[in-house]
Amino acid sequence: xxxxxxxxxxxxxxxxxxxxxxxxxxxxxxxxxxxxxxxxxxxxxxxxxxxxxxxxxxxxxxxxxxxxxxxxxxxxxxxxxxxxxxxxxxxxxxxxxxxxxxxxxxxxxxxxxxxxxxxxxxxxxxxxxxxxxxxxxxxxxxxxxxxxxxxxxxxxxxxxxxxxxxxxxxxxxxxxxxxxxxxxxxxxxxxxxxxxxxxxxxxxxxxxxxxxxxxxxxxxxxxxxxxxxxxxxxxxxxxxxxxxxxxxxxxxxxxxxxxxxxxxxxxxxxxxxxxxxxxxxxxxxxxxxxxxxxxxxxxxxxxxxxxxxxxxxxxxxxxxxxxxxxxxxxxxxxxxxxxxxxxxxxxxxxxxxxxxxxxxxxxxxxxxxxxxxxxxxxxxxxxxxxxxxxxxxxxxx
Numbered sequence: 156x157x158x159x160x161x162x163x164x165x166x167x168x169x170x171x172x173x174x175x176x177x178x179x180x181x182x183x184x185x186x187x188x189x190x191x192x193x194x195x196x197x198x199x200x201x202x203x204x205x206x207x208x209x210x211x212x213x214x215x216x217x218x219x220x221x222x223x224x225x226x227x228x229x230x231x232x233x234x235x236x237x238x239x240x241x242x243x244x245x246x247x248x249x250x251x252x253x254x255x256x257x258x259x260x261x262x263x264x265x266x267x268x269x270x271x272x273x274x275x276x277x278x279x280x281x282x283x284x285x286x287x288x289x290x291x292x293x294x295x296x297x298x299x300x301x302x303x304x305x306x307x308x309x310x311x312x313x314x315x316x317x318x319x320x321x322x323x324x325x326x327x328x329x330x331x332x333x334x335x336x337x338x339x340x341x342x343x344x345x346x347x348x349x350x351x352x353x354x355x356x357x358x359x360x361x362x363x364x365x366x367x368x369x370x371x372x373x374x375x376x377x378x379x380x381x382x383x384x385x386x387x388x389x390x391x392x393x394x395x396x397x398x399x400x401x402x403x404x405x406x407x408x409x410x411x412x413x414x415x416x417x418x419x420x421x422x423x424x425x426x427x428x429x430x431x432x433x434x435x436x437x438x439x440x441x442x443x444x445x446x447x448x449x450x451x452x453x454x455x456x457x458x459x460x461x462x463x464x465x466x467x468x469x470x471x472x473x474x475x476x477x478x479x480x481x482x483x484x485x486x487x488x489x490x491x492x493x494x495x496x497x498x499x500x501x502x503x504x505x506x507x508x509x510x511x512x513x514x515x516x517x518x519x520x521x522x523x524x525x526x527x528x529x530x531x532x533x534x535x536x537x538x539x540x541x542x543x544x545x546x547x548x549x550x551x552x
Contacts, residue, residue: 189266193264205239207536269296302315316355423454427450427461440479459492466493467502470483484514486510501533508524508546528543
């Protein structure tokens with residue numbers, strides 16, 4: 156009896172801990188959220204989602220349930236969520252012009268929109284968005300009034316662009332053009348200038364990315380090693396895809412060496428995928444098979460997600476170009492290994508089923524499609540329909 160009581164107490168304690176580690180989304184109306192916000196002096200955070208939205212599901216399983224995110228949002232906001240296709244969620248979507256999912260709204264107790272964001276994002280960026288929502292320097296009513304009054308300092312414009320990109324893209328673009336005109340080299344070498352580069356430097360071809368790459372020794376001496384490497388790696392990744400697209404082999408090899416010379420596993424995986432992209436586009440079947448065999452026994456040997464991705468990409472599942480028989484057979488091997496590594500992945504099973512259907516391997520196709528259909532129950536209604544169609548195609552072989 157004591158053992159049973161202990162088990163029940165332990166289970167309840169674990170449930171409480173788990174609840175504390177996730178954002179507390181209350182199942183309340185917008186009016187009730189406003190009343191709570193007014194009584195407690197907090198803003199309201201609204202997650203606008205739909206039942207079929209895959210990024211919404213991803214946020215639920217990878218960000219909303221993280222302790223750090225939960226602690227920040229539970230401490231600072233009244234948290235609620237609305238399915239924008241059901242009940243009051245339809246009215247919320249109309250009122251705040253929600254057209255893409257997920258959309259995140261931060262409103263005050265009167266329902267005034269103070270900040271807006273959207274899309275799937277990593278936990279730290281999600282927390283940063285919440286911090287911006289609490290900062291008057293980023294809140295829509297304040298920042299719009301300052302802009303309309305003629306304020307045009309570089310730091311202000313950066314904040315304005317960050318906020319208004321999700322609210323008024325045309326106005327944000329106008330501000331971006333103004334910022335480009337006044338962000339001279341002396342400003343870009345300042346602390347505020349680095350903030351602008353960090354926000355808007357997306358490639359080595361844009362003004363801010365190019366300035367960073369041209370002045371790497373300077374920035375290496377004034378910012379943290381972590382911030383420097385993060386920005387340099389981001390810009391190098393973007394450049395690598397450009398080198399592949401333009402078939403610039405010299406630059407591609409130099410960029411590949413950059414990633415291969417880094418010691419962390421993520422960079423080695425990046426290098427592997429760049430190699431696959433290059434050989435997949437420009438190499439022979441023999442080169443593709445040799446490379447993917449080496450990677451599947453090396454840096455990607457335990458990486459089911461990446462092996463499945465390569466199989467899917469080069470088996471023609473998501474491409475218009477039909478692969479050769481040899482390449483398709485290699486993709487079958489990669490996808491099969493991905494399933495062996497992780498059979499509880501809908502993506503892995505679905506990819507393997509698709510390739511088996513192409514190869515007319517009915518027994519394996521049906522088995523994988525049935526597994527994918529079972530796993531689809533944990534996904535969205537849209538995914539379930541796709542899995543149903545996949546299973547029907549496998550059974551019809």
